[in-house]
Structure formats: structure tokens, C-alpha cells
Amino acid sequence: MRIAVLSGKGGTGKTTVAASLAYAVKTSQYIDCDVEEPNGNIFLKAVLSESEVVHVPVPEVDVNLCNGCGECARACQFNAMAVINKEVLIFEELCHSCGACVIACPVKAIHEKKRPLGVISANCSHTFIQGALNLNELMSVPIIRRLKEKMNQHSHVILDSAPGASCTVVNTIEDCDYCILVTEPTPFGLHDLKIAVELVKKAELPFGVIVNKAMNENQTIKEFCHENNIEIIMEIPFQKEIAVNYSKGLLPVQYDIEWKKKFNELFRNIERSLEA
Amino acid sequence: MKIAVTSTGQEISSQLEQKFGRAEYFIIAETSTMEFQVIDNKASLEAGGAGIQAGQTIINSGATVLITGNVGPNAMKVLKSGKIKIYRGQRESVEKNIEMFNKHSLEEIVDSVEAHHGMKNENSST
Structure with a gap:
């Protein structure tokens, strides 16, 4: 139960x-x-x-591939991204790890990296x-x-x-x-x-x-x-x-x-x- | 020069709003003619990241100067990236604040307040 x-x-x-x-x-x-x-x-x-670190995926931008189009920020429902003067700003603590930005990026410049969020102990x-x-x-x-x-x-x-x-x-x-x-x-x-x-x-x-x-x-x-x-x-x-x-x-x-x-x-x- | 001012109302005579990300309106004024337009700040109702979205709205409006009360850390990052100069507004009308800006009597804001400052200090706008 x-x-x-x-x-x-x-x-x-x-x-x-x-x-x-x-x-x-x-x-x-x-x-x-x-x-x-x-x-x-x-x-x-x-x-x-025992302990284990809990990670969440967050976006990371490859600046060499990024064309600054802003599709990622438009796709983000949590305002975790902003594109200003073709520069991508990421606010990791607001990211819900939905992956929409990765899908939305037309030039595949976004991949996910692991970010530690907390710890589980037992x-x-x-x-x-x-x-x-x-x-x-x-x-x-x-x-x-x-x-x-x-x-x-x-x-x-x-x-x-x-x-x-x-x-x-x-x-x-x-x-x-x-x-x-x-x-x-x-x-x-x-x-x-x-x-x-x-x-x-x-x-x-x-x-x-x-x-x-x-x-x-x-x-x-x-x-x-x-x-x-x-x-x-x-x-x-x-x-x-x-x-x-x-x-x-x-x-x-x-x-x-x-x-x-x-x-x-x-x-x-x-x-x-x-x-x- | 285009100036953005956070406002409690839709008139140039409206009171300046102390909160940035969750201000109800932005008044975008052309300083030479004092012609202005009003932008509804859609970010004011966002669950999170209001300052980030509001910052982008200001940048997209073409303004190069922002007059407001308090700016949080995320909004500050966005506004700085957009090379927006930020000035601390007084508890006066939007119009009066623009006049004071023109006379160089407003202080430039370089540091953000702590996160969610406006939500903890609801009275600061009155």
C-alpha cells in the first residue's frame, strides 16, 4: 500500500x-x-x-551553427530562452526540460546537456x-x-x-x-x-x-x-x-x-x- | 530617441509602474515629439520568466532607454544584451519622468534587485 x-x-x-x-x-x-x-x-x-545526483536536461547552443533566428525562444513556453541581436540567452533555472527548443531549431544548433538539480540520499x-x-x-x-x-x-x-x-x-x-x-x-x-x-x-x-x-x-x-x-x-x-x-x-x-x-x-x- | 516607461495606465499622464516584468503597460515615447504608443505587457500574466519576456518586448519596440522602478536579474541580463540603458523612475507620471530624464535628473540603474522583488513588495507600486 x-x-x-x-x-x-x-x-x-x-x-x-x-x-x-x-x-x-x-x-x-x-x-x-x-x-x-x-x-x-x-x-x-x-x-x-547512499546518494545520487539528480540531473535534468537543459539546452546548450552551438554558436557556430546558430543563425540567431529566435525560433527556440518562440517555442519555449517558460520564457527560459531569449534571442537578442542574434545571441541566445538561456535561463536554465526556468527550463522545464521539454526539449521544444531542440525540435524548433531549424539548423540543429541546440543539444541538451545535463544540469544537476538536487540529490537523493538513502x-x-x-x-x-x-x-x-x-x-x-x-x-x-x-x-x-x-x-x-x-x-x-x-x-x-x-x-x-x-x-x-x-x-x-x-x-x-x-x-x-x-x-x-x-x-x-x-x-x-x-x-x-x-x-x-x-x-x-x-x-x-x-x-x-x-x-x-x-x-x-x-x-x-x-x-x-x-x-x-x-x-x-x-x-x-x-x-x-x-x-x-x-x-x-x-x-x-x-x-x-x-x-x-x-x-x-x-x-x-x-x-x-x-x-x- | 525612443524611451520606454513602465506605466500603471494607458495615458502619458498615468503613474509610473515600479515593477518592470509585471508592469501592465509600457509607454513608448518619442522624446522629440512626445508622441507615444502603448504596449500591453503580455508578460505580466506569465507564470514565470515575466522579466525575460518583457525585456524582449522593450528591445523589439525599438526603445533604447527604459525608465522603471526595479529590474530583476533575468530582465537585467536581457536588457543589457539589448544594450538598453535603464533609469530609475520617480513616483510621478510617465510624462514627468520623461521630462526628468531629458533634464538628466534620473539615476541610471546598473544593478538588479533580487529575483521576484516586485512580488514580495506589492506596496512598492502605490
């Missing part, structure tokens, strides 16, 4: 939930797809012994994998694609998504069996939860909501879920003990057997709901 953990709003507890699941469920693989800020390993503490058993985008880069998707090629076909996979609902998240949840939407009872949490719900509905994926930092006096998320027939699959209370341990890099599942049981049960419930 492949479970993606997303949220919309950042800081609601995606990593807390994803890492807790990975910790509680034996023989699962955890993949940190939040490549702008992978932090699952603060909790899971895997020894990262422990030796590949039960923990994370992607990290290089500083100043904009394009997360190629790294997420590469991460997903490394999904273990024979074990459960937990994908820890980036916040938001952009291409990064869409690519993370694609082909998953179930989505966990983590939120918090704040106006921002609710606002972004609604966007995340729209996304998973469009992707036609089964999903449930976890309310983190839950408190009795605030029922906004519960009311929304109730009105929209969305199942709340877990509540994690707003508790000082959890926050204090979190600040030390400790998850409730790592010091409290009850939480480990709860996450195990959560996983089994999801499994059962999908079988039904």
Missing part, C-alpha cells in the same frame, strides 16, 4: 504523521518528497550511506529515502519523479509530501492508494485543507483527515469534515509533552507505546477500508 501524507498548509504535522507511520509500521519505506526542506530524518535518524536498506533540491533551484518535480522510481514494490510506502497543492504535491500523490490530509484547527489550516481536499478529490483518491494540535474548544475542522462527509481518522492533541519531545526530535510513537499502537491501528484501518 502506498500512502501519501499532505496538508495544504505548512507546519501542520505532515512529517510528524508520516514519520510516525513509518516508525510504527514494520517493513515500510519512508520517502521524504518535501525536497525543499526534507526533515523526516530529524525523527527517523537513518544513516544515509540508507543501505532503502527503507529511508529523501530528496533535496539544490539551493536556488525552482523545479522539484524531476527529483520527486526520481524518488518515486525508487519506491519499493514489495513493501508499504509512506510518502511525505511538500506543503501546498502545486505540481510537487500532485506528482507525490499520483499513483498512491490513499492520502492522509494533516491539518490543524486554525483558519489557515481549514483554508488550506479545503484546497487539499479539492486536490485529492480531483485525483480520485480515497483520503482521511488527521487533526493535529486538536483542542476541544475549537471544532472548526470537525464541523467542516462533518458537513462534507469526510472521515477524521485521528486526532493528535495540542499537548505540551508532545511539543517538548518534538523539539528534541522525538515523536510520540518513539516514547509512548500507546501512540505506536494508535498509528498501527490507523494503518490497519486504512488497509481494511481499501479492501472493502
